Amino acid sequence: MAAYDDRILDDFAYYLKVERRMSPNTVSSYCSDVRNFLRETGVRPEDAVTSDVIRHLSDLTKGSVGAGKTHKSLAGISKRTQARVLSSLKSFFGWLVIEGDCKSDPCEGVDAPKLGRYLPEVLSVEEVDEIMRSVDLSTWTGRRDRAILEILYGCGIRVSEAVDLKISDIFMKEGVVSVIGKGNKQRIVPLGGMASDAIGNYLAVRPAPASAKYDDSLFINKNGKTLSRVSIFNMVKRQASLSGISKNISPHTFRHSFATHLVENGADLRVVQEMLGHESILTTEIYTHIDSKTWQAAVLRFHPRKK
Numbered sequence: 500m501a502a503y504d505d506r507i508l509d510d511f512a513y514y515l516k517v518e519r520r521m522s523p524n525t526v527s528s529y530c531s532d533v534r535n536f537l538r539e540t541g542v543r544p545e546d547a548v549t550s551d552v553i554r555h556l557s558d559l560t561k562g563s564v565g566a567g568k569t570h571k572s573l574a575g576i577s578k579r580t581q582a583r584v585l586s587s588l589k590s591f592f593g594w595l596v597i598e599g600d601c602k603s604d605p606c607e608g609v610d611a612p613k614l615g616r617y618l619p620e621v622l623s624v625e626e627v628d629e630i631m632r633s634v635d636l637s638t639w640t641g642r643r644d645r646a647i648l649e650i651l652y653g654c655g656i657r658v659s660e661a662v663d664l665k666i667s668d669i670f671m672k673e674g675v676v677s678v679i680g681k682g683n684k685q686r687i688v689p690l691g692g693m694a695s696d697a698i699g700n701y702l703a704v705r706p707a708p709a710s711a712k713y714d715d716s717l718f719i720n721k722n723g724k725t726l727s728r729v730s731i732f733n734m735v736k737r738q739a740s741l742s743g744i745s746k747n748i749s750p751h752t753f754r755h756s757f758a759t760h761l762v763e764n765g766a767d768l769r770v771v772q773e774m775l776g777h778e779s780i781l782t783t784e785i786y787t788h789i790d791s792k793t794w795q796a797a798v799l800r801f802h803p804r805k806k
Contacts (some may be wrong), residue, residue, distance in 0.1 A: 653694035
């Protein structure tokens, strides 16, 4: 029997969604992390102590949590995921302290694991072209997939943002697309010519949706309903394989590649930040991992003490 009432997680989810304004995916992840902690440790939230948190994180990293039980998929998690779990627990117990249900936060003094600088996989411009050319445009689904790829790369949007796009978000004449990102924040992103053409070609053959509910959904599946993130992920993997590209890529790879190519071509980091919808410029700075010859040439060209 669980040592906690499931309603506490419902209340926590409401707090994250309404007061913290977290995205549905983040809320789901945080609640799942907390549920696993409470289930595995067997402690009541108000009785949890620091040693419970440390032991749980240690078990996750070693792969001993849920071995042969219900959480085998959590075994041997990375340090990055371990850091997210700690963040989830800190949010949960911090909320309980605010609500007066806990006297102290057992996560206080627990340090997150040190993470190395993560450099995402990036496609070259030639590889992006190869993937685009691999799509069979003789079917409506092929035109849809090409439009998805073009907008993932051409606009640098997240896969979740692509899934949520509405036809009414696309402004062909103005050459922009309205995107609702994390925290329900809207941003306007330029729509390049190739992405615009691909969307137009797709809309010309887009079948009727399953019901009026999906009339405005831009990308629909064969059943006439909104396409899922998993479907886009599988499509990207399939097209990469058909292109002979062995890199471990995902829909997010196109976003990384888009940003990297912008920076390599001299785009201002603040502009890239706005395009990607990053709240902090520090997040965008990861895309400064450009070819050393590029930045060395730029430094020498603009250096005040050059000969």
